[in-house]
Amino acid sequence: MVATMPDVLPLVDDFCTKLNRRQVEGSLDTAKLALVLLRQVISAQRIPPNASAGVLIDAIKTVGVRMIAANPIELAVGNIVRRVLHIIREEDASLATTVVSGVTVAVDSDDEDNLDIREQASSHAVAAANRNVLRAPSLHNLLESNPSPVKADVTVASTGDSTDTKSRSGDKNSRSWKLKHNVIESINIMLNELQEYHLQVAEQALEHIHQNEVILTLGRSRTLLHFLLGAKKKRSFQVVVAEGSPRYQGHKLAKELTAEKLSTTLITDSAVFAMISRVNMVIVGAHAVMANGGVLAPVGLHMVALAAKRHAVPFVVLTGLHKLCPLYPHNPFTLLNDMKSPSEVLDFGELSDCLNGTTGGAESHVFNPTFDYIPPELVSLFITDTGGHNPSYVYRLVAEFYSPEDIVL
């Protein structure tokens, strides 16, 4: 499948090498780049007129598996791949329903543009309806006893094919073209969402931060910065920033907040427990949100979450939907942690005398994990671009944005 799109291959290779070398880091950047790359893959992929979305899905899967393997720790890559697959399936289904349910006004028309507009309008309505069909079965859907979405898709497509192959091959061609077009449109929308999700999150700040509150955070995240600045427009409050060793991103955040005239206090990570009793809310960013509501976050946050729990302080996690991972952290190898170079923790020269056992003494080791796993029961609230959610609601979000058949690639 991949062989049919030679122009994109070098790009994929390049991206994979960058991921492998850890030259692309941070879930937002990775997600954006992955999405742009997948868009290129889709536009380069030639779909034979008679084939359904399967070709496209296979192509994305092959590329996706390689990208995930290049850096399995960066879960955002897998999330993006799965969401693109979901988009393809959804668009395919919506087109199929258009054909079958006889909204055939469009088909009769010869004018391409006309067709486009009308079909667009209709497909939106249908897609909305269809989303219900594709969603994980709710009680209502179960009672309706619809056939499973995949089956419906396949049968619909096949019947459509068998009846119209000869007479409407031109239309078929335009259908695959339409599929591609719609998918790319949706990806563009998603890209826009990615670019602006932190603004969406920040808009909700006023609902959560109140006058004269004390907010504690650890490390730095862009979403967090915008969130705090969003609240600052109408409220005055204090921020306590834990520095977040060994990367000390907290220093940077404290500087940025002070520059914006927010009253800021910088503390060491070890002082978090001492401070937590004076804090009204803990707000942090995340690396990934797992399907059970657990969070992968910069190292040190588990400790903060436990401290917050002990003092019944709400622990709020800001996250974009691209960080939402459909995997469950049951398998220890899904919960990969990135072990970075110990040189961030301590200078190599300082310890070079006790690093090896060749002197006869015991060896000392330095570990530098990047992430903590915070179990869902320690999280009070997720604030995403679509609003606030409980950890127990995360599985519903997953069902909305991912197709169950894509979870294992």
Added chain:
Amino acid sequence: MAAEKVYHNKGGAIHVDIACDVDLVRLALSLTSLPVLDLIKRTKKLMADVVLSVTVPHTLPLNEQICYHLATAGIGPALNKLNDRSHASGPEEYLGQAVLLADSFAQQFRPITDERPKVLLPLVNVPMIDYTLEWLASAGVEEVFVFCCAHAKQVTSHLEHSRWTSQSNFTVTPIESRDCVSAGDALRVIDQRGVVRGDFILISGDTVSNMSLKEVLKEHQERRKKDKLAVMTMVYRRCKPHPLIYQTRLGSEQLLLVVDPSTKQLLHYDSMKEAGGRESTKQQTLARQVVLERSLLADRPAVQLCSDVQDCYIDICSPEVLLLFTDNFDYQHLRRDFVRGLLSDEILGNKIHTYEIIGDYAARIDNLRAYDVVSKDIIHRWTYPMVPDIRFASPETGIKIGRSNIYKEDGLVLAPTTIIGPSTVVGSGTSISDNTIIRNSVIGRGCTIGSNVVIEGSHIWNNVTICDNVQIRHAVVCDGVNLKARAIIQPGVVLSFKVVIGEDFTVPAYSKISLVLQRHEEENSDEELEYAEAASGVAGSAPSPLYDGMNGSQADDGEETPQSPRWDPLQVGLGGAGCKWSTGQDDEWRHSVAPIPPEKIKEIVAREEEAELEDAARDMTTSSRKDNVEEQPDDDDDEDADEEDDSLFFDKEVEALFSRAVTGESSAENVVLEVDGLKLAYDRSFSDCAGAMFRALLNLAAQGPQTTSRELVQNTKQVLLQWGPLLRRFLKHQDDEMEVLLVFEEVCTEDRKEYAPVFASVLQELYDKDVISEEAIIAWASEKQHGDESDKIFVKQCERFIQWLQEASEEDDEGGEEA
């Protein structure tokens, strides 16, 4: 263009430049029937004495470039540069070339390196060269020239089959050469090929690093813009300044750098290697003193002496470095010859600068201890992102990291009772049986390990078979080795490819066993040469030396059985295969993978303390002396002594020359020429020459038969008559003549006392023969007026003569006035 050619034909050009555009070049070639080469020939004919610089544009395909290069070189002494180097250092800085020496020109890894080049040896299951290439690729280098010498075939075939060839914007070009014996030779070959276009990174294929090159390149280039002479930037990193650390870390000796802190210019490079541990303590303490030239300190506000550094052997070089190597054909070693040479060379004024890495990792593996230590650093992730679980070189198999740095590759068969301890890597396809304990070790791919085996701190490569109850501690076990049941491998052992160790056999510590027989070279040959000979010999005699074994095929027993009677069961046990290599060194512990024995550590520490005490004592004495005496007079004395030696030697030379002239072996003309030559060689003035000549003259005169002073005067008269004109040629100035008089005085008081009574008459003779002018004599006399009484003996002796001279000159003056 045509007009320009005519102009060239007229011989008006010194610099023939053809535009840097392929089309234009082609046009130029087609435009005129007489090709460029002919043009060059003609120009050369017209202006034979002008150095002609021909620049072959590098935009042409390489083979065409070489054609031109050869052709122009054939024409004559036309100075030829294959690539236009000035372009590279022009406004658009071109970075992204690296020269990787896939041959370390050393023999620390023998006997393993007799069968496989060092850069292909697995370091945590990945060939060393892949670490270097991955680093270069991720640092943004676009083009790497891999220079292979020994086992060149293996290196190139590895590169061909690796993923480096398929990567976009990263090319790896192997350069093969058989007859290079040192890094210097390699660089000369690279210069001849003319592939380097601008600043390049020079490293060897056994460097592991994750440093970012951007900053150091930027620094280097900015410096180059300001100062064309800053040809090289050396990278170093800090470590703890204790000899024990050097020893335990990388098995290297202490290094001393002297750096100008403001410009980061390297002023002095001193590795303590020459004063290595084999020499006595006394010598070592002597070597602790570092002699710095005063000129280094002259116009600098401060110099920085760093002894807590480790050389990373990563150099950012300008193309001039290659030229320097070509010009100085005796440069062999990068540090020992090149850096020293450059630092001591004040004529060209090339400068080396330094760059300190902070936070990043870089180390070179030049012995087995470094191999062991760097392996551990990789396992402990100091080299991130070049760690075992990030698959940069072999993307086929996954590898998972567990707690306390245990890496398990996919496709592993482990018995449930196997204990895998911390800091261990196990490759795919390996099966390990019951109750086996593995700690701090690297196990390669496709190994079979029996039950109740103990492996500690060892490096087991691929396809090794280890039977039950074997014990291995701190050893290197290469591909295809077979260890029979109950064998014990003691610390520091190296088992080369396909060695078989018999049952119940104990391999003693620090022994090296190989299937390749040890060659016995002459003891004194240079170690670098030795390696090259041995390596090329092996490559020639056994074209595919067991290299295929790496690709999964187990040892072909059929090949080995006929040889087996040769093996000595005392060395490898019954049914074993391999022979022991003797190294003839008793400091094996220094560079082996085994931990340093505690008594040696004590020894080093004790020696260090002793040396410190001695230093302190010496400081005490010198400081007490220094109270009133400054240090400088000492130095001056030394220099004076040196000069005296020199001048004695010079005098002798001159005398020898002179006597040759007297015996008629050479003409007076030749003597003058040769004395002139000596004068330049010893950096003397004319007065020195004249003095020496005169001394020789007097000696000659005194040699003749003489009983009375009268006869002596006669002899001197004769000699002066004959050789006076010769002496005259060196007397350019009144000062020279005075020097002759002073020498004469000296001779009379010291060497030949017989002249003392006749001083006045000889002086008069000199005056008569016009060797010495009256002004000189008067000046000499007046200078002596102020001297001690003892100095005045001869002046007094000649008092009458001088008086006469003075009167005569006064008369002359008066006469002149009257006139």
